[in-house]
Amino acid sequence: xxxxxxxxxxxxGATGTMARAVRIERPGSLxxxxxxxxxxxxxxxxxxxxxxxxxGSDVELFEGGRPAAFSRYPIVPGHEWSGTxxxxxxxxxxxxVGMPVVGEGFRSCQVCAACRRGEPTVCxxxxxxxxFTQDGAWAEWLRVPARLLHVxxxxxxxxxxxxxxxxxxxxxxCLRADVRQGERVAVVGGGTxxxxxxxxxxxxxxxxxxxxxxxxxxxxxxAACGASGLVSPxxxxxxxxxxxxVVEAAxxxxxxxxxxxxxxxxxxxxxxxxxxxHDTLGTRELVVNQIAVHTVFGAPPRAWVHAVRAFGxxxxxxxxxxxxxxGLEEAEQALRTVGDRRAGAVKVxxxx
Numbered sequence: 001x002x003x004x005x006x007x008x009x010x011x012x013g014a015t016g017t018m019a020r021a022v023r024i025e026r027p028g029s030l031x032x033x034x035x036x037x038x039x040x041x042x043x044x045x046x047x048x049x050x051x052x053x054x055x056g057s058d059v060e061l062f063e064g065g066r067p068a069a070f071s072r073y074p075i076v077p078g079h080e081w082s083g084t085x086x087x088x089x090x091x092x093x094x095x096x097v098g099m100p101v102v103g104e105g106f107r108s109c110q111v112c113a114a115c116r117r118g119e120p121t122v123c124x125x126x127x128x129x130x131x132f133t134q135d136g137a138w139a140e141w142l143r144v145p146a147r148l149l150h151v152x153x154x155x156x157x158x159x160x161x162x163x164x165x166x167x168x169x170x171x172x173x174c175l176r177a178d179v180r181q182g183e184r185v186a187v188v189g190g191g192t193x194x195x196x197x198x199x200x201x202x203x204x205x206x207x208x209x210x211x212x213x214x215x216x217x218x219x220x221x222x223a224a225c226g227a228s229g230l231v232s233p234x235x236x237x238x239x240x241x242x243x244x245x246v247v248e249a250a251x252x253x254x255x256x257x258x259x260x261x262x263x264x265x266x267x268x269x270x271x272x273x274x275x276x277x278h279d280t281l282g283t284r285e286l287v288v289n290q291i292a293v294h295t296v297f298g299a300p301p302r303a304w305v306h307a308v309r310a311f312g313x314x315x316x317x318x319x320x321x322x323x324x325x326x327g328l329e330e331a332e333q334a335l336r337t338v339g340d341r342r343a344g345a346v347k348v349x350x351x352x
Contacts, residue, residue: 188250
């Protein structure tokens with residue numbers, strides 16, 4: 001990894017006219033740069049970033065493994081974030097200034113058939129998302145369309161709120177799983193998405209809520225998120241066909257098939273992970289057992305509303321899974337930590 005400091009001038013902090021940001025110039029090359037503080041344009045808000053999260057897609061972006069249609073360089077990463085509105089542009093309600101917020105990442109066209117159906121994550125226009133094609137929140141300041149903001153309760157824990165973006169992604173999975181009280185539920189994957197899904201599903205009072213994960217060291221954390229137990233992938237066969245609803249949140253080869261195997265006849269399974277291209281899923285078992293399969297790519301507005309409400313109600317607390325925090329200048333170490341399984345990282349945050 002190449003990491004250098006920009007010579008554009010000394011940083012003056014988030015209160016001055018210059019500010020710091022982490023910029024990926026090209027795959028494998030990362031710089032801490034100092035740039036003028038952005039100003040919000042028409043329909044935009046300027047957010048003072050409090051915390052920003054790092055996930056596997058950020059590692060892919062840095063390493064150059066993200067498809068060209070879903071990335072651009074140079075770019076300031078950061079699609080998971082929380083902060084406070086500092087200023088707004090024309091045609092934006094001034095009451096937003098001073099509000100704690102999080103924000104959706106997809107910059108959809110708002111006019112295609114998908115957008116009009118309320119499905120901006122499958123917008124027909126070219127893909128455009130904060131942190132991947134538009135500069136994101138690995139910075140002191142973030143400029144975003146105000147229409148994408150979700151206001152948090154006064155005094156909200158912004159450290160915890162930085163996890164609301166991945167929570168919104170699995171909130172959509174939980175909505176599609178449509179869990180009822182007393183049902184048996186399983187979550188395949190005990191990482192960030194799986195543990196956030198566990199918290200959201202726990203609020204529906206299932207009779208049983210099992211997390212499938214290969215590392216038994218996650219048992220205590222899974223329990224803290226509401227799981228009634230943690231089982232290894234080796235136990236999937238013995239539990240086959242016993243769960244009313246299963247949420248797959250791992251994205252590894254074979255985890256989708258494992259989720260289907262766990263689902264009872266007539267049950268529901270929701271797939272959120274994106275495995276490699278060699279992953280397969282047989283249809284015979286789906287048809288014979290009449291299993292309903294749903295898929296999720298990103299978080300539509302209704303999922304954001306669900307996650308933010310759960311956060312406000314206290315049934316969702318992403319801070320439970322935060323394991324590491326770093327400053328902007330430590331972005332190299334933060335990326336290394338996310339990619340190193342021996343580090344035991346779940347959710348890693350940067351503090352601008």
